[in-house]
Amino acid sequence: MPTNPSHASGQRSRLLLVIAISAILFSSFAIIGWLVHPFPKVADLFFCYLTLTNCSVTLLDYIEFRWPRLLAINLVVFCTWLVLLVAAHSFVVGVSTWRRVLGGLVAVLGLILANGLVTFALILDGLRH
Amino acid sequence: MKSLKLLLIACTALLVLIAIGDYRHAGQVTEHYSIDKESLERQLLERMSHSLDHVELESLEVIPSLFGDRLGLTLKAQLPRFSEEIGETAWTRLSLDLRMHLQNRRLILWPACLRSSEHNLPPQLAEDARETTREVLRSWVDMPLEEIAPRGQGRPITHIKERDGLIHFSAGLYWPSGTFPNNADCRN
Numbered sequence A: 001m002p003t004n005p006s007h008a009s010g011q012r013s014r015l016l017l018v019i020a021i022s023a024i025l026f027s028s029f030a031i032i033g034w035l036v037h038p039f040p041k042v043a044d045l046f047f048c049y050l051t052l053t054n055c056s057v058t059l060l061d062y063i064e065f066r067w068p069r070l071l072a073i074n075l076v077v078f079c080t081w082l083v084l085l086v087a088a089h090s091f092v093v094g095v096s097t098w099r100r101v102l103g104g105l106v107a108v109l110g111l112i113l114a115n116g117l118v119t120f121a122l123i124l125d126g127l128r129h
Numbered sequence B: 001m002k003s004l005k006l007l008l009i010a011c012t013a014l015l016v017l018i019a020i021g022d023y024r025h026a027g028q029v030t031e032h033y034s035i036d037k038e039s040l041e042r043q044l045l046e047r048m049s050h051s052l053d054h055v056e057l058e059s060l061e062v063i064p065s066l067f068g069d070r071l072g073l074t075l076k077a078q079l080p081r082f083s084e085e086i087g088e089t090a091w092t093r094l095s096l097d098l099r100m101h102l103q104n105r106r107l108i109l110w111p112a113c114l115r116s117s118e119h120n121l122p123p124q125l126a127e128d129a130r131e132t133t134r135e136v137l138r139s140w141v142d143m144p145l146e147e148i149a150p151r152g153q154g155r156p157i158t159h160i161k162e163r164d165g166l167i168h169f170s171a172g173l174y175w176p177s178g179t180f181p182n183n184a185d186c187r188n
Helices: A005-036 A042-051 A058-063 A067-093 A097-128 B002-029 B037-051 B080-086 B123-138
Strands: B031-036 B056-064 B070-078 B091-103 B106-119 B141-144 B159-163 B166-171
Touching: A005 A042, A005 A067, A005 A097, A042 A067, A042 A097, A042 B002, A067 A097, A067 B002, B031 B037, B037 B056, B037 B141, B037 B166, B056 B159, B070 B106, B070 B123, B080 B123, B091 B123, B106 B123
Parallel strands: none
Antiparallel strands: B031 B166, B056 B070, B070 B091, B091 B106, B106 B141, B159 B166
16 A cells, blocks of 8 residues: 555654653653652662552552562553553554544643652652651 | 554563563562571470470471472471370371461461371370371461561561571562461362
C-alpha cells in the first residue's frame, strides 16, 4: 500500500514529540525525586519511577516482602503504562484530530499524574526524615 | 501495522523492565544469615528440653535439605514415665520438619510436620507414644540472633542450606500461607 510521504513524516514528528516530552517530564520529576530523597543508586531512582520497586522509601514500602503485593503493584504499573502507551499511540497514528488531541492529553496528563504521585510520596518521605 | 508493532515492542520492553525491577527488589529485601550447625543443635536441644515435660531429649541432629524452606530434625528422646512399666529404657525417635521465622531479633523454630516416628513401647501404650509425639510437635523454641537487622521482623525463612558446617538461611519474598503450626503428617 503506498504511503503518503507527508502523512508518514507527520507521524514521525509526532512520535519524536512524544519521546521528547516523555523524556523531559520523566527526567524533570526524577531530578526532583533525587533532590528530595537521595537514592543509593541512580538505577534505584529509575526503577522507583518506572515500576515502583527499588524505592526503599517508607511511603512506597507497602510492597513489603510478599509476592502477592509485588505482583499486584506490577499489574497496576503495567496497566498504567499501557494506558499511557495507547494514548500516545492514538496521538501518533490517530486518524482524526479529536483522537490525536485526546490521546495527547491523556498521555501528557497521565504521565504528569503518575510521576507526580511518586514525587509527592518522595517529598512526604523526605519531610518525615 | 508498523505502529502496532512499535506498541507491542514497548509493552514487551515494559514487561522486561518490570521483571528486572522485581529481581532487584527481591535482592534488596532478602537478608542472609548463618549459624553454626553444632551451636544450633546445642541450643535446640537445650531449649526444647526446657519446653518438654514428659520427654528427656537424648540426642538431636538437624538436616538441611539442598533447597527448601524447612530444616529436617531427627531426635531421640527417653520417656522416663514408661521405663519402669516396660522394664527397660523407653525411647522414641522422631523425624520432623522444622520451620523457621524471624521475629523481633529472634529466630523462632517450630515443628511443621512429622516425617516418621518409632518407639519401643508395647502396643497397649501406643496412644501414649502418640501423645508424646504430639507434645514434641506442639513445642517451639526461640533463640536470640544478634545480627538480625531491624527489617528482619515477622518474616518466614525462605531458603535454608548447609555449607562448611554452617546453616545458611535467608528471608526474602514469600507467599503468605497463613498456616502457623500445622502439626500434620508431612506426607499429607
